[in-house]
Amino acid sequence: MDKRSVYSMPVLPPAYGDNEDTRQQVQTQLESFILQFRLDNAFIYRDQLRENVLMKQYYCDVDVGHLISFNEELAHRLVTEPAEIIPLFEAALRKCTHRIVYPSVKDAKIEPHQLLLHSSAGDISIRSLDALTISRLVRVPGIVIGASVTSSKATELHIQCRNCHSTKLLPVAGGFSGVSLPRICDAPRVPGDTADRCPMDPFFVVHEDCKFVDQQIIKLQEAPDQVPVGELPRHVLIATDRYLTNRVVPGSRCMITGIFSIYQNKQSKGSSTTSAVAIRTPYLRAVGIHSDVDHTAKGNAVFSEEEEQEFLEMSRRPDLYKVFADCIAPSIYGNNDIKKAIACLLLGGSKKILPDGMKLRGDINVLLLGDPGTAKSQLLKFVEKVAPIAIYTSGKGSSAAGLTASVQRDHTTREFYLEGGAMVLADGGVVCIDEFDKMRDEDRVAIHEAMEQQTISIAKAGITTILNARTSVLAAANPIFGRYDDLKTPGENIDFQTTILSRFDMIFIVKDDHERGRDERIAKHVMGIHRGGRGAEEQVESEIPVDKMKRYISYCRTRCAPRLSPEAAEKLSSHFVSIRKQVHASEMEANVRSSIPITVRQLEAIIRITESLAKLSLSPIANESHVDEAIRLFLASTMDAVKMGSQQGSKELNEEVAKLEEELKKRLPIGWSTSLATLKREIVEGKGYSETALNRALVVLQRRDTVQIRGQGSQVYRSGA
Secondary structure: OOOOOOOOOOOHHHHHHHHHHHHHHHHHHHHHHHHHOOEOOEOHHHHHHHHHHHOOOOEEEEEHHHHHHHOHHHHHHHHHOHHHHHHHHHHHHHHHHHHHOOOOOOOOOOOOOEEEEEOOOOOOOHHHOOHHHOOOEEEEEEEEEEEOOOEEEEEEEEEEEOOOOOEEEEEOOOOOOOOOOOOOOOOOOOOOOOOOOOOOOOEEEOHHHOEEEEEEEEEEEOOHHHOOOOOOOOEEEEEEEHHHOOOOOOOOEEEEEEEEEEEOOOOOOOOOOOOOOOOOEEEEEEEEEEOOOOOOOOOOOOOOHHHHHHHHHHHOOOOHHHHHHHOOOOOOOOOHHHHHHHHHHHHOOOOEEOOOOOEEOOOOOEEEEEOOOOOHHHHHHHHHHHOOOEEEEEOOOOOHHHHOEEEEEOOOOOOEEEEEOHHHHOOOOEEEEEOHHHOOHHHHHOOHHHHHOOEEEEEEOOEEEEEEOOOEEEEEEOOOOOOOOOOOOHHHHOOOOHHHHOOOOEEEEEOOOOOHHHHHHHHHHHHHHHHHOOOOOOOOOOOOOHHHHHHHHHHHHHHOOOEEOHHHHHHHHHHHHHHHHHHHHHHHHHOOOOOOOOOHHHHHHHHHHHHHHHHHOOOOEEOHHHHHHHHHHHHHHHHHHHHHOHHHOOHHHHHHHHHHHHHHHHHOOOOOEEEHHHHHHHHHHHHOOOHHHHHHHHHHHHHOOOEEEEOOOOEEEEOOO
């Protein structure tokens, strides 16, 4: 030791050999896992491999949980060093295929296999992906906002030297990683060859001899309900290849299992400075895509047996409809019909596809129109929380492109691609639009098609396509003057065109009536909530908690699609005819068309409401009792709004009343009074006005405190301006 001479030192090859050995051991362990793992005497992965290979599909979908129960250390290595283990796993799959499918053929040509992974472990949100998770296996939930066209990526490059024609094979790693061609040809020289060495950069790619796989790039964004308040939703790029391509479309919610990797971002053409060498852009290399991520996902919800049993018991409750409606926004007092309508909207009717390919929507749209301070926005916010898929947007801040879809340009390829808007992202759920009256008309027209045909067709920037938007719309709006004016017809109060009004199944006019008893109850309820979190009449802790309600709604939506019974259909059709007759009679009487139309769409609306009521109790047939309640709801909402205008009279009458108001003000100075009989004689007989106009003008002036009626209705006294 004094001489400082090295007398012992591990030499490289054995260590390298050890490494090879452990890799061989790992591969052997993985092979034994595939061949030996079984659940209830069924060899899952052997059977799966055999089935897939016989169908010429070379992949195997492995549950990480099974690997953990088989060999915990191996599963830990798979999660921490996926880039090392996955190629070994794929080699093991290939070997096992040889053993299972072609045992007698010695050197059978077997395609490379692809390993797909899924697990039930905890997921990481996109904003939690940090430097510590790089090159580990992660599960990320999100919503797909863009998917590129499938391109071909080389896995093995065949290159040739221009000078000496020697060839070489270059392997290319997966994901976004590229490869750079060698700059110097190092082909062995033939003895006696006096030619010069090959020049720099002699290689070119022989495309015909390269090996390629499909690759698709997906843009995954955080689901809107997971984004913290005031933050922009983050997104991450996903590289998918082979059997994982073309699995998802924009708008679908999914869970991606993948390796969190980094790549050197290409510098953009405009920037003169070279990009920093040490800074890399993160992305995910997918090894598994599952669309049935969330329990609330479309059509693929997973329910345990206990839960199903609980839901079936719940559906048999005789008072379920009432309790369910009461549990919708329990902190808001009253509004029972609106709550029942929202219960119907959350469940939806049955979607139908006719033999000729025509689709009839099953989603219910509701419009709440009314005075400020009637808790419309609170109801919308509650629906956003309780609906399995929901997006809340305010009318003023929403543009047509934001609601439907916008065309973006990809930075790297300079190609146009579509990004879905709110209606597309809420496909299969509810869109809550607040301040619906503040939207610009051209933006409101954009959702006409989405509300009836449930599609969004786009023709811009060379892209012509149709996107699905199977959503219910719950909109809240104020009348033109901010408050609902009883003396004006609904047409003058409501600023919407009949085209959009006919697309709403139920239109509620919510008035803030001044009535002492009701005001006292509301005040008591509000004080109770502010003091102790519970109202005077009802408790905030409702019978059905929000989470259970959410699950029950998705259970009903996936398991039940009721149809009308013949008696119910007969009752409905005859009722619709009588409703049309009523509307026609009131239109004739007032000599003006109703601003809220009653069309065949409204018949379909009542059918949808009936089906949703049957769906609530998981009944496959909608019977007459469901029809009665649906008709009652329709009469209390849309028909009530139609009738509200029938007493208001025609335009001519309104003009006559306005003229009469001026007459009366001139005739009666402030502080003077006259008898009603004298006024009638002067105005009706003397000036030729109608008596209805006079009575109405007096009512209007009385409401404005301009005149007072005294002496049991015989004296008219002018009290104010």
